[in-house]
Amino acid sequence: MAMANAGVETAHAQDAESRRSRDWLIAAGVIGVLVAVLVGLYWNTAAAAVRVWIVSPTYNHCFLIVPISAYLMWERRSVFSAVSPYPFLPALILIPGFSLAWLVADTASVMEIQHFALVGLMEVVFLTVLGWSAFRALLFPLLYLFFLVPSGDFMVPYLQDFAAAFAVKGLQILDIPVYSDGIFIMIPNGRFEVAEACAGLRFLIAAVAFGFLFANLVYRSYRKRLIFVVLSFVVPVIANGFRVVGIILLAHFSNNRIAVGADHLVYGWGFFTFVLLVLIFIGLRFREDSEPLPPPPAEMPRRGAPLALVASGIAAAILSASGPAYSSYIRSLTPEANLAALTSPTVESPWQRLPEASDWVPVYPTADATLHETYTDGTHSVDLFVAYYLRQRDGAEVVAHENRLYDDEIWHRAGDSSAKITFDGERQTVGATRLVQGDRQRVVVHWNWIDGEPTASKLTAKILQAHGELLSGRRGAAKIALSAEYEDDRDAALAAIDSLLAHLGSLDTMLTRVAEPGS
Known part of the structure; x- marks a missing residue:
């Protein structure tokens, strides 16, 4: 009788192991399809990350992250193979949250947050399909995938x-x-x-x-x-x-x-x-003995696991599509603008416009239109630069790493600070960058005009960009910079910039006419 019971138990154990193996194969297939679906839905985000890995030596190591993660999973196979995958459906509520985070980052053109949101979506997919027990057994290899994000610039x-x-x-x-x-x-x-x-x-x-x-x-x-x-x-x-x-x-x-x-x-x-x-x-x-992790007690496969795994994958795919779908709708809306209105603002005496600009040349290569003028009052010269964007999008943003307030073949950044100047009737804090070229030096004051509001904060600029795309519909944006050369007295240069702005037509009004032709 004992031998018969032992035989039955062995048969049950073998059956359970067979069903666990089947469930893992199904789970792996579902996850593979879901990852492919996510890459397809968020193709621009995924492709942008790979481009950074290729182009920037700083992130070449990202190509090693997936193989390392796969090796770590293989090393833990004795641990997670004893666990039966079964969907954790409450995790589905996290998918719209990550998709919304991606949508906001997409409309604000913040690529790093888009990358983090995409990897976060993948993590939630793993949790949803595999369940808590299996996800916990693979916790480090899965979380290590966040190093796929090229972040740090x-x-x-x-x-x-x-x-x-x-x-x-x-x-x-x-x-x-x-x-x-x-x-x-x-x-x-x-x-x-x-x-x-x-x-x-x-x-x-x-x-x-x-x-x-x-x-x-x-x-x-x-x-x-x-x-x-x-x-x-x-x-x-x-x-x-x-x-x-x-x-x-x-x-x-x-x-x-x-x-x-x-x-x-x-x-x-x-x-x-x-x-x-x-x-x-x-x-x-100070290493500790690396003893193999003891496998947990084998779990009995749950009834209906194959169907539940497939159903959870379908639900995750549908929910993941919400962000890209709404993003496509927003991108289909064409902003109205009158770039011809981006002309030299009126200027009052004693200031007058010079026929040629100085050798200070900001670099905003993806702007839809630019304005660069030099003014003088007979004593000081001040440059005005405006880079206008019909709408901000990937590769064409006011706040972007490739933009420069100077041509680095001529001028070199010596430091960043802030300054207070008056424009459009208000005293405001703006960014101030000091440039040098040999014995020459100049100060550049600059701010962004986004969603109809001026701001010198990069964070606020991104928030306003998302607000303009998602809520207000004001999608035009601009970078405004004024610069004056000086010898020793930076305050005198700032005073000259203040004086020009006091005698210059409203920049806000000019930009509003560009962004809203009917205004």
């Missing part, structure tokens, strides 16, 4: 400023005479610029992605994992500061024979490789 100016300040402090400690002007560093036998490529973003992002992976593979305690992840953020930033100091010292002591051309990039990456190896060595000193 916004940190470049801050990393530049930190590296420059760190280098100046280091040179002062070493008793080397140094003078700094923003991201420019001068020593007796050379002048150096902490350029965007020297900000250390590429190493930082790669180190963080590696840090999360290393911490998960080497440690078991969450405390040690957290410490190593924090180190993967901090060490690259500090190391880049030392790298900048080292490059300047090499140039200084070699009398500018080495480390002043492309070779300094080689030295820099050699140093970063050394730092990463040191970080790994330290991490391994």
Whole structure:
């Protein structure tokens, strides 16, 4: 009798294992189809991410994320294979939320949030189809997919400023005479610029992605994992500061024979490789025994799982289409505009327009129309620049990384701050960028005109853009910048800009006539 019972139990166990394998195959098929559907629905977002991976060396490592995640899943196969996938339908309510986040980011042309929303949708799809137990068993490999998002460019100016300040402090400690002007560093036998490529973003992002992976593979305690992840953020930033100091010292002591051309990039990456190896060595000193995770008790497959898996996939696909569908409708609406109205505003004496503009030339390559004028009152000269967009869209935005308030072959950014000027009858805070070219310097004050409102805040600009697309229907946008050259007195240049604006026709009225021809 005992042998008979044992045989029955073995048969039941084999049947359960067979059904679990069947359910996993169905779940994998449903997820594969859903991922393909999501990529199709959000094609522009997915394609934009891949383009960044290809074009930008900072994000080349993103091509490794999916293989790494797949390997981690395979490594955990003994854990999740004992779990039976079964849909967790309450997760479906998260899909419209991520789709809405994508829609707002799409209308605001914030590609990073679009990417995060798309990966978030994929995570919710995994949770919906697989259920809590299976999702929890694959938690790290699935969440690691967020490193597919090419994010971090916004940190470049801050990393530049930190590296420059760190280098100046280091040179002062070493008793080397140094003078700094923003991201420019001068020593007796050379002048150096902490350029965007020297900000250390590429190493930082790669180190963080590696840090999360290393911490998960080497440690078991969450405390040690957290410490190593924090180190993967901090060490690259500090190391880049030392790298900048080292490059300047090499140039200084070699009398500018080495480390002043492309070779300094080689030295820099050699140093970063050394730092990463040191970080790994330290991490391994505190490693914990990597014993295989014990498989959980095998779950009995639930009745109706195949049908439930397919039904949950269909529901997830339908809900995921809401954002792209509404986005297509909005894009089909053609904004009215009269670009011919973007003409030189009226100007009152003592100011008058000069026949030719100065050598200050902002670069807004995707603007639908631009206006560039130079005015003088006999003492000061002030430039006015307006870049107008019929509507903002991917690749043509007021706030975008490729836009420049200057031609970097002529002028160089020395620092960013703010200033108060008066326009359209109100005293307002605007952005102020200081530019240098040899002994010359100029100040550029700038703000955005979006949804009929002026703002100097990038965040507010994106909010107004989404509001204009989704609610108010005011889709025209513009970048406004005024610039004046000066010798020592920045306030005098700002006063000249204020004076011109007081004698210039309303810029808001001009832009409103462009955006709303019937107004």
